[in-house]
Amino acid sequence: MRDPVLAWFDAHARDLPWRAPGRTPWGVLVSEVMLQQTPVVRVEPAWCAWMARWPGPADLAAAPTGDVLRAWDRLGYPRRALRLQECARAVVERHGGRLPADEARLLALPGVGAYTAAAVLAFAFGRRSVVLDTNVRRVLARTVAGEALPAPTQTVAETRLAAAYVPDDDATAARWAAASMELGALVCTARSPRCDACPVRDVCRWVAAGRPGDLHAHRRRTQAFTGTDRQVRGRVMALLREALGPVPASAVDAVWPDPAQLARCLDALVADGLVVRVEAASVDDAPTYRLPH
Secondary structure (H helix, E strand, O other): OHHHHHHHHHHHOOOOHHHOOOOOHHHHHHHHHHOOOOOHHHHHHHHHHHHHHOOOHHHHHOOOHHHHHHHHOOOOOOHHHHHHHHHHHHHHHHHOOOOOOOHHHHHOOOOOOHHHHHHHHHHOOOOOOOOOOHHHHHHHHHHHHOOOOOOOOOOHHHHHHHHHHOOOOHHHHHHHHHHHHHHHHHOOOOOOOOHHHOOOHHHOHHHHOOOOOOOOHHHOOOOOOOOOHHHHHHHHHHHHHHOOOOEEHHHHHOOOOOHHHHHHHHHHHHHOOOOEEEOOOOOOOOOEEEOOO
16 A cells, blocks of 8 residues: 555645745744644644744743744644743753754653654654554555544554554655645545545555444434633633733633633643733732733
């Protein structure tokens, strides 16, 4: 299966800035953090602006946290931005400002999990690793297991299967990681797969079985965004990002009609270090809220 996918990738790979010849390992890590649950079309301009402003770990480590959160804007839960800055500071303190090319040292960095470490090894350093994101999981579930979608939770057997398909040499393994991921993103999509354009349609067990439905549909839950704590937190963060100074409690109260839910979300944002609550000097006054400095 590998050769057709690699050939397809050579012809159809997207021209993304974090794949450019001049990319840096740090730029690759930034892209991976931004791409978590955020589509490429939103990440690409944000990544370009981010890297122009803070091209290396030392630049981001020294930046005011409030500026980092404003630049993160609407890329998803902003806790990831704080972790990225913590990671930058750790790279500066532990590794002299250079991202390590060792899996164990990558995993020791704040905010870097198994997937991100594997992706950085492959895409930044051209090393062999098992890069298993939702796209690769879906490609292997269909072509090898004959299932519409992988299980909701990644399994040990699934990881072993993915490892078996990774080529032995570093260069080809890194290309395979990118190619299998790209195939899942562009062709073997979750909802409307383009099987007619797939380079491995002839060996796909899911196609051969008549494209059966999702075996795990009963275990998948999708949560609507409207009315959730995520929506409340997003509104609070948007208000504080746009403010020139501390925001009075009355203005924060106006972003959401449910006081109890708003209070719970504010407490969570403060606990996560994303918002600072400045207590009033007098008991007759209300607190104000701002982004961290």
